[in-house]
Amino acid sequence: KNEVEQSPQNLTAQEGEFITINCSYSVGISALHWLQQHPGGGIVSLFMLSSGKKKHGRLIATINIQEKHSSLHITASHPRDSAVYICAVTDFGNEKLTFGTGTRLTIIP
Amino acid sequence: DSGVTQTPKHLITATGQRVTLRCSPRSGDLSVYWYQQSLDQGLQFLIQYYNGEERAKGNILERFSAQQFPDLHSELNLSSLELGDSALYFCASSGGLGGTYNEQFFGPGTRLTVL
Helix, strand or coil, X not given: CCCEEEECCXXXXXXXXXXXXXXXXXXXXXXXXXXXXXXXXXXXXXXXXXXXXXXXXXXXXXXXXXXCEEEEEECCCCHHHCEEEEEEEEEXXXXXXXXXXXXXXXXXX | CCCCEEECCEEEECCCCCEEEEEECCCCEEEEEEXXXXXXXXXXXXXXXXXXXXXXXXXXXXXXXXXXXXXXXXXXXXXXXXXXXXXXXEEEEEEXXXXXXXXXXXXXXXXXXEC
């Protein structure tokens, strides 16, 4: 069974700061997902990656398969980025998601 | 808007009762997943259906059951409800052949409160 750990659990930063959220997992995976959960509860898929790096706007996700580690970066952070960011993985041979506990990000204007 | 719909948005009921949560996947998606998010357990996988057949089972209680209908919508049935069943229940869907690399799209969730 894969164990997914995220750090930090909570992160407060000033608007404009560069943000990094980390995720590590214990067993080899087929894909890693970064999700965003807004205060209202809805979940949005930000990235799905199995190698390398992906970029979408101010968001960048990287993964190191050998080290079983991924990072989510936010450049020029903005108060609207305030949300819970959740790392999840899919193991080989199945499609279900195993989730980390999430990182609560608060960006102060 | 992910294209996945869930009804109802909120549900308040009493212990011992039975409820049904409904999910309509994105057009063309064959896989439906059910997840539970509670304060103490976080997000957990319950069950997956692919084109009407059960494909994977997670931490789903025996009091809970699900099915996927020929039009691909899915229902999650929760019976003999307990206080601890209060949670957000999410449905997600993914497309095509249901391959491992498919991105999952989440519905808005159903918030269940058991009193």
